[in-house]
Amino acid sequence: MILRVEDLMPLLGIGRNTAYELIRSGQIRSVRIGRQIRIPREALLEFLRK
Numbered sequence: 001m002i003l004r005v006e007d008l009m010p011l012l013g014i015g016r017n018t019a020y021e022l023i024r025s026g027q028i029r030s031v032r033i034g035r036q037i038r039i040p041r042e043a044l045l046e047f048l049r050k
Contacts, residue, residue, distance in 0.1 A: 001041040002031075008039055022047070 003011075005019050008028075012019070020037075022028045029043035 002038045003041065003044060005037055005039070008044065011044070 005016070005023070008014075009016060009019050014022075019028075023030045023037060023039070028039060028047045030037050030039050032038075
């Protein structure tokens with residue numbers, strides 16, 4: 001399962017800028033598909049375990 005940034009925001013209770021900052025800083029692993037950023041389910045689970 002792959003999440004969009006918009007799906008990630010309500011799950012973590014964060015805003016758009018914070019979500020992109022977590023991705024940009026590498027705290028949440030992501031993949032880029034063309035111009036779109038997607039977050040693998042496992043990457044979200046890894047972040048939540050930390």
